[in-house]
Amino acid sequence: xxxxxxxxxxxxxxxxxxxxxxxxxxxxxxxxxxxxxxxxxxxxxxxxxxxxxxxxxxxxxxxxxxxxxxxxxxxxxxxxxxxxxxxxxxxxxxxxxxxxxxxxxxxx
Numbered sequence: 001x002x003x004x005x006x007x008x009x010x011x012x013x014x015x016x017x018x019x020x021x022x023x024x025x026x027x028x029x030x031x032x033x034x035x036x037x038x039x040x041x042x043x044x045x046x047x048x049x050x051x052x053x054x055x056x057x058x059x060x061x062x063x064x065x066x067x068x069x070x071x072x073x074x075x076x077x078x079x080x081x082x083x084x085x086x087x088x089x090x091x092x093x094x095x096x097x098x099x100x101x102x103x104x105x106x107x108x
Contacts, residue, residue, distance in 0.1 A: 003043050005050065008062040012043055030103050036096030041089045048085040051078045 001018065004011040014022060022039060025031030047067070050058060058064050071078045076088050090097060 001039070003046050005047050005058055005061065005063075010043065010047065010063050012039065033096060033099040033103055036093050037100040041093055041096050044089040044092055045085040048078050048088050052081040052083075052085065054079070 001012055001014045004013065013019075022035065025035050047058070068078065070092060071088075074091050076091060077083065078088065
């Protein structure tokens with residue numbers, strides 16, 4: 001999978017087979033929770049890491065204002081290199097890892 005935040009929308013591309021599998025997982029609630037942890041959280045962490053490295057080029061993207069507003073609402077400074085990208089991503093996505101763990105525990 002490849003992340004491209006340099007467009008007006010953050011784009012995640014994948015091989016056709018992987019893309020179909022991800023698309024199939026979007027339907028059920030358990031699939032969505034797993035995707036948040038396995039696909040979207042790492043993508044958010046990647047964006048945060050770029051912002052923490054003072055990559056100002058992202059600020060001109062359409063998605064940046066929405067992303068920054070969400071961070072502001074949660075009291076997160078996405079450009080602060082002293083903050084954990086993992087912790088910030090968990091807050092931004094409403095604790096997806098916790099949701100995934102709960103799903104696995106219920107299934108087990």
